[in-house]
Amino acid sequence: MKHGITACEWCLTECDNDHLQCKKCGGPIAVLEPWVLQCGWGSSSNRRDLTTNCNSCGGELPHIPGTPRLPEPPVAPRYLAPGYEKKIKYWKNPSFLVGAIFCIFLFPGLCFWPMLIIPLIGFFILRWSLKNSNHKLNALKSGVPTRGIILDVFIDMNQHINNRNPVRIDYEFDTPDGKHTDFVNVWDETNLRRPPGEHLWIVFNPKNPAENNIWPPLS
Template sequence: MDFITCPWCGQRNPADALECRSCGGPLPVSGSDPGPEPPPPPRQLPKGYKNRVLWKNAPGNVIGLVFAVIGISLLCVFAPVGLISGLLPMLCIGGGIGVIFALIGGGLLYTGVRNGLRKIRPYELGRAAVGEITEIYRDTSMEVNGRNPWAVRYQFEADGQLYEGKASTWKYAPNLHKSGDRVHVLYLAEDPEQNALYPPLG
């Protein structure tokens, strides 16, 4: 029996399923038919998808959070002890290291969460359009453990203007789509450059 992995939660489902049996999210449809239309905004995302984008699939956010917590902890310990005891080196070195850790962690966390929310917002608030896949290829600009993800380029029209988008997946994209296939695209009305395939590729 063939299976398809849910792009929302990672659960395996029968290949002919339309919705995930775990989270209820719509599953990608293979071929040129884009499948059922997305519901109108605002949309309720499948259970756990936000956490998956912001934390599980974003190690930079977790590292940023750890650095920020360590930095704030060092600052809270060394700064008061240094002030009370009058040990200036403890205050300067311990407090300084705490500040550096907190700034690095805060920067990583801010950037990661902002990028994650940019991925999520089209799914929650985006207008729907029918687009077309223009290209599928191995993205050699990214490599993890000797592997390159698949990149899927697509185009769609918003307010009479043509826009392009790109989605990445570690799954074998040609199993689902080929150039010329029609797909659902969600985009923000105020900024169509923020767009996403619906459902996501995973």
């Protein structure tokens, strides 16, 4: 995947994507070479320097790493791209898949009762997984938008799926009760180019800040 090169719009000094403004003159950053980003709604690759919406599902694309955040999210209730809810709840939800595998042992457990502990564990994993994914979806649909800031971006070596490690993004955002910190795991390694201090839009439930998500979601 080709990474873009950015430069100051005012003095044309090339930037390394570690800053939001030109270190030489303080001017805004512009794209010199194509940026390919994956859509957070459906994972399709898009030339982000040519379009603001996914060519496959029509969903809003994330902003280019190292550039200013997008305009404020749409007014709630918000429209989510087709198929996104099922993706988050089921087939792109590792904990749901683990819980489902555990529940398969229900039928052998009926014949050999000590094995019933396995589907019981699976049931609680499924319940927790669906509750967590519903929180994320509710935040996207009806959450209040607020300013978020990236704290750190790194490869999470503690997790892996199919021999791949996700990119972990730690962030914080403003709430009526102060700042709240959270993180998200994503798979598009272009996100490693997002510098600490980069601004994001976060949508959240003011009554429960743990119910939050990045808008638009990252892949």
